[in-house]
Amino acid sequence: MKPTTSKLGSKVIIILLAVLLLMSVLIFLQNHSNKKPILDDAGITTTVTKDTETEYTLHSENFEKYFCDFENNVGWTECMIEALDRASAEREWKQRKLEVIKSPQVNQYNILPFELVDEHKKIRTWRENFETGRDSWCEAKFVFQGGSGSAGSIASCELELELQAIKDLNYLHYDVIMQFNFGSGISDFEPTDADIQSLVKSNKTKRGCVWAGEACE
16 A cells, blocks of 8 residues: 555655654764864853864863972982972872762763773873972983982973873863763862972972982981
8 A cells, every 4th residue: 555645745744854853963062072172371261263273182281380480409419300290199199089980971882882880990101100200311311411300300300201291191181071071070180389389398309419418418
């Protein structure tokens, strides 16, 4: 029995409505992905349209707080060691936060087929082995350099690695977890000054003998 004209018309209408609905969803998703909220210098969230020629990040990094501007070697070395301790504390804080991240802070359904606990282990392994690798790398780089300047040079090398790690952690949290995977993010991902000082006290750099005549640690 052949379908009537009215039934054929109804099927055509249903198909057209389904196509229109699908197109609307695709357009919405495209528009959503092309708009990224970013933080300006005042910490205010704004929305911009993504340009194919430009890369955006949700986090505006300011590493000037780790910059040491001293003309004398003593001041520069001491400043560099202090900056290293603070940067190391920020890096460790952010690693620990990612080690225990959970839904809805991260949209775990968007990291399938991986298990969230496996991602936790990767960050933990990175944190537990970071300083050993960092120190070995920089000490080997300056192994034949003597004199009081070597302590500052090694600290400078280690600071560069710390800042790169912080950049990667910021990228994971702000761009991957929050933007790409649509997670809510970790509200206290950025450590306070008190958080930094607390970690610095327990993780101070082993300075050894930096200056002639001082007591070695």
